[in-house]
Amino acid sequence: MPLRVGIIGTGAIGRDHSRRINNVLTGAHVSAVNDVNVEQAQKAVDDLDLKAEVFANGHELIQSNAVDAVLVTSWGPTHEEFVLSAIAAGKPVFCEKPLATTAEGCKRIVDAEIATGKRLVQVGFMRPYDSGYQLLKNALTIGEIGDPLMVHCAHRNPEVPESYVTPMAIQDTLIHELDVLRWLLDDDYVSAQVIYPRRTRFTHSKLADPQIVLLETKRGIRIDVEVFVNCKYGYDIQCSVVGELGVLNLPEPQSLLVRKEASLATNILTDWKQRFIKAYDVELQEFINGCLNSSITGPSAWDGYAASVASDACVEAQETGAIIPISMADKPSFYS
């Protein structure tokens, strides 16, 4: 019996995940959709030929007998209520990042999930499923470059809308590095600082762009992440790990090298849909398989909480200009 998935939020990624569930992955189909913009939900059903029921309210979708599992792909500030509602209904829920926009909100989700006694939540941290990051992880695991000492990252988007403001550079964008670097380094953060270079003329009054985030880990690794969301030239994710014996660089996405007319050229991707298309497929197939086997194993609510603890500190660092300490509680055995 295929898994019947209900999707809350039929915007960019809600549509993309609907497409992949129905047309790429196995074992599931989209049975229900909801969006505050109901016309948009209906348009997703029509455009993608979803054969899904349109619900006027996300909580009614969660309660429906036509829904076995829930995907939350609405705006970040709405995630906590829907994830808590799915947990209360005893239904597995895949929540796009961020799990909640504050650590406090994530902790409410952690506590609610632990109270049920079983894993129900997977968070949409797709980078650990990316083949390039897995090459980095494997090389670090075998000690290819000795102990990691420093990490240099860049998270560049071509442009963002006027609704995208300074804290979102952390809560919506840097949250990916905050998660993947914990996993990559098997380490946690102890401090955060944010510095502001000269602003690009392509930003707006409510967005400091670019930003540089400086992090330190428990093992003393120093990390710098450039967050530049109006870089204009493309969607460009860089990660370079410097160790005692050498340097590991995240591979560039595969792209043809064209030698022609005294030029050597290759393309740069322009958005996240293509840059991580395989990672999205793998993470969601893992979620579907987990639901069918009653064993959710992907990035957990604790991972969402841990990333948000660091995210909260980075937002405080944005506001104060100070170096903000980060302290993490021990991971509950429930998530071991």
Ligand SMILES: NC(=O)C1=CN([C@@H]2O[C@H](COP(=O)(O)OP(=O)(O)OC[C@H]3O[C@@H](n4cnc5c(N)ncnc54)[C@H](O)[C@@H]3O)[C@@H](O)[C@H]2O)C=CC1
């Ligand atoms: N993992 C990744 O790489 C990516 C993750 N995301 C995450 O996915 C979420 C959605 O992002 P996008 O699709 O880019 O945004 P979007 O704005 O294209 O779509 C969000 C949709 O949610 C709907 N919505 C808002 N509040 C709602 C509510 N209370 N109930 C029902 N629907 C509601 C909006 O009407 C909109 O259609 C965000 O949390 C974002 O951080 C987005 C892009 C990539």
Ligand SMILES: O=C1[C@@H](O)[C@H](O)[C@@H](O)[C@H](O)[C@H]1O
């Ligand atoms: O999660 C994503 C977006 O929500 C976010 O706005 C972008 O900055 C990220 O690159 C993308 O992966």
